[in-house]
Structure formats: C-alpha cells, structure tokens
Amino acid sequence: MANDRVHFFDTTLRDGEQSPGCSMTQHEKLQMAHSLADLGVDVLEAGFAISSDGDFASIEAVAQDVRGPVIASLARAKREDIERAGEALKKARRSRIHIFLASSDIHLEYKLRISREQALEHAAKAVSLAKSVVDEVEFSPEDSTRTSHEFLCEIVGVAIEAGATIINLPDTVGYAIPTGYAEMFRVIRERVPGADKVVLSAHTHNDLGLAVANALAAIDAGARQVECTINGIGERAGNAALEEIAAALMVRADHFPVESGLKMEKLYSMSQQLAKTISFGPSPNKAVVGSNAFAHEAGIHQHGVLSNPLTYEIMTPASVGVPTNRMVLGKHSGRHALRSRLIALGYDLGPADLDIAYRAFTELADRKKAIYDLDLINLVAHHQRNEDLIGDGITETVARTN
Numbered sequence: 486m487a488n489d490r491v492h493f494f495d496t497t498l499r500d501g502e503q504s505p506g507c508s509m510t511q512h513e514k515l516q517m518a519h520s521l522a523d524l525g526v527d528v529l530e531a532g533f534a535i536s537s538d539g540d541f542a543s544i545e546a547v548a549q550d551v552r553g554p555v556i557a558s559l560a561r562a563k564r565e566d567i568e569r570a571g572e573a574l575k576k577a578r579r580s581r582i583h584i585f586l587a588s589s590d591i592h593l594e595y596k597l598r599i600s601r602e603q604a605l606e607h608a609a610k611a612v613s614l615a616k617s618v619v620d621e622v623e624f625s626p627e628d629s630t631r632t633s634h635e636f637l638c639e640i641v642g643v644a645i646e647a648g649a650t651i652i653n654l655p656d657t658v659g660y661a662i663p664t665g666y667a668e669m670f671r672v673i674r675e676r677v678p679g680a681d682k683v684v685l686s687a688h689t690h691n692d693l694g695l696a697v698a699n700a701l702a703a704i705d706a707g708a709r710q711v712e713c714t715i716n717g718i719g720e721r722a723g724n725a726a727l728e729e730i731a732a733a734l735m736v737r738a739d740h741f742p743v744e745s746g747l748k749m750e751k752l753y754s755m756s757q758q759l760a761k762t763i764s765f766g767p768s769p770n771k772a773v774v775g776s777n778a779f780a781h782e783a784g785i786h787q788h789g790v791l792s793n794p795l796t797y798e799i800m801t802p803a804s805v806g807v808p809t810n811r812m813v814l815g816k817h818s819g820r821h822a823l824r825s826r827l828i829a830l831g832y833d834l835g836p837a838d839l840d841i842a843y844r845a846f847t848e849l850a851d852r853k854k855a856i857y858d859l860d861l862i863n864l865v866a867h868h869q870r871n872e873d874l875i876g877d878g879i880t881e882t883v884a885r886t887n
C-alpha cells in the first residue's frame with residue numbers, strides 16, 4: 486500500500502513575513518513563490534488579503550503567475566475579509582481561503598469579546614460564505630492548544646458541517662508539548678463527526694523550541710498537513726522550519742510511513758534565497774541548512790567522516806542540496822574562490838562587480854577569521870542597496886535555476 490502523503494503548507498510569505506525584519510516586496514514574494522512551487526510545496530499561503538493593499542496585490546500576482554501549489558489567503562471570520570480574499574485569489578488554478586477564529590476563552594473574552602455561542606455562529610457563517618467563493622476552505626480555531634477539548638470539538642464540528650475540508654489546529658503561542666499536541670489530534674479524530682473525512686493540519690510556533698517536535702508528533706497522531714516556513718521565520722521565536730520537518734521525515738522514514746512532494750535537494754538553495762531576500766539567514770548551527778550543519782571540526786569526527794560519512798552524518802549534504810565541497814574562505818582566499826562561492830549562492834557577478842565585491846571581501850576578511858555564506862550574502866546585498874555594484878552582468882541564479 487502506498488504511504489500517506491503529508492502536505493506541506495508553506496506560510497513563509499504570510500506568518501513568516503509577519504515577523505520583524507522579514508518583510509518582502511511584491512517582486513520578492515513572487516520570486517519566492519516560484520521557487521517554493523519548484524521546491525514542491527502543496528499549498529502556498531501568499532498573504533492576508535485584507536491586511537493591506539500590498540498583501541492583496543502580492544496574493545493576486547502569485548495566484549495569476551504561480552502554478553503547482555494551491556494558493557491560499559488568510560481571512561478572519563468576517564464577510565469583508567472573505568470577499569477580499571476571494572477577489573485576490575480569482576486567477577488561481579486552485580484557491581483556498583484560510584479562516585481563523587479564536588477559540589480559547591482568554592481570546593474570546595479579552596480579544597474578541599464574544600461568547601462561545603457567538604463564535605460557533607461566526608465560524609459556521611464564515612465557512613459557508615467562503616465555500617461559495619473559492620475551491621476549498623480551511624478553518625483554524627486560533628489558540629487551539631489553550632482551548633478546552635470540549636469546545637474545540639464543538640467548533641471543529643461546526644466548521645466541518647459548514648463545509649471546511651481542512652482543519653488546522655494552531656499552537657498559536659507555542660505553548661504545546663509533543664505528547665499533549667498529539668493527544669489533541671486524537672481527541673478530534675475520535676470525537677468529532679466527519680473528522681475522518683477532512684485533512685487535519687498542524688501549525689506550530691517555536692516559543693519553547695518545540696515547533697518541529699510538535700509538528701512531528703501531530704503527524705504521528707494523524708495530521709496530514711504541516712504548516713511551516715523556510716528557515717523557521719515567523720512571529721516571535723518563529724514557526725516550525727519546513728526544512729527540519731522534511732529532513733526528519735526523510736531521515737526517519739523508518740518511523741514515519743509518509744511521503745511528501747518536496748524536492749529535497751532544493752532545500753538549501755531555498756533557504757539561501759530567503760536569507761538573501763530578507764538579508765538575514767539561519768544561525769550557523771541551524772539544523773539542515775546552517776553553515777555548520779555539515780561542518781566537522783574535531784579531529785576524531787573528521788577522521789570518521791573521511792573514512793565513512795555515516796559515522797557522524799545522518800544524511801548526506803547533497804540530499805538536502807548543501808554544496809559538498811565547501812572551501813573555507815578567509816583572508817588568504819583569492820578572487821577565484823570568491824567567485825565560485827558567490828555563484829553557488831546565486832550571484833554571478835561580472836568582472837567590475839567582482840572587483841568591488843573582492844575588495845569588500847578582503848576588508849571583511851581582515852577583520853573576521855572565517856567568512857560564512859551569510860557574510861557574503863550580506864556583503865553583496867549591502868553593495869546592491871548602496872548601488873555600488875554597477876550591474877555588469879549580475880544574475881541571481883538561485884531564484885530561477887535551482
């Protein structure tokens with residue numbers, strides 16, 4: 486029997502972009518969306534249509550141009566949000582409105598100032614309206630993990646009855662621990678009529694550093710969609726990192742009998758493209774895509790890896806697209822090494838721009854022992870912003886060719 490498919494719902498352009506320092510222009514979002522489609526994500530949440538004209542225009546552009554994933558817009562359980570989202574998604578091949586409505590008592594009382602009964606009414610009305618506007622409707626009881634199981638079952642039941650086919654249970658404030666998060670999915674599956682006919686989805690935040698662990702626990706408990714972002718960017722401590730969930734499913738296929746549509750070897754370039762776009766990247770020790778994720782310093786480790794990489798590597802760098810031959814760049818490195826590293830990062834500079842970049846690189850290398858990929862990305866981005874680079878053949882290869 487074929488393995489179940491886990492659907493990757495990417496929200497880098499919505500929940501990710503919402504975090505400080507991560508905003509992107511419409512052009513950048515469109516480039517990111519094309520690359521995410523090439524990576525093989527199943528659903529692409531392109532923004533929150535009613536939140537701004539810029540978000541609306543970005544969703545519209547993505548819906549018109551990007552083929553492959555379902556294109557989604559976030560909406561509150563309000564008529565104006567749903568109509569605006571439907572408008573932005575008109576040109577999508579397959580469109581989804583993702584409705585969220587708080588369900589925890591603390592949110593109902595202090596944020597929305599409505600009763601549980603009113604919340605149930607809003608949920609039913611919003612889902613049936615959205616159903617008439619787009620191809621599919623996802624419903625999220627916001628702050629699910631601080632909602633009583635009894636009320637959570639009730640509101641999920643109402644959303645399913647009104648026509649939602651994807652039920653997302655967000656750990657909005659990053660409060661859950663894996664066993665409790667998994668239990669919540671089991672409760673919904675066991676108690677809510679129709680829950681076996683919809684896709685259950687995990688959406689996790691990293692306030693306790695458990696976002697990926699919680700998403701994996703949800704998969705164990707039957708979730709078949711995971712919501713995540715590249716490099717784990719997102720509100721506060723971030724969202725679950727797409728590349729970490731994907732790598733865990735790949736490396737521990739013995740435990741997770743599931744499949745995804747991701748092209749794993751594109752993970753690194755996707756991570757680098759985002760880092761370049763927002764001018765900040767993953768920390769060096771970030772799992773899977775950090776610059777040290779496959780670096781070995783200790784002699785015993787180096788020796789082991791040289792005789793058989795499996796001694797200290799649980800996956801090959803190539804399997805997630807990390808360049809294997811990573812020369813360490815420092816003040817003794819030449820123009821050649823710099824050029825080839827820049828090309829690997831997506832910057833194919835012409836001779837004059839390479840001169841400028843090389844001068845900046847040697848100045849930096851005098852001050853810093855080792856130059857990481859992110860240093861180079863920042864260096865080029867800085868000169869591009871200040872228009873020092875004259876553009877003699879700068880081609881950003883990462884976005885379209887990887």
Ligand code: KIV
Pocket residue numbers: 500559585625627628655656657658688690
């Ligand atoms: O974290 C959250 O609850 C969200 C919802 C809008 C799904 O991002």
Ligand code: ZN
Pocket residue numbers: 500655657688690720
């Ligand atoms: Zn979120």
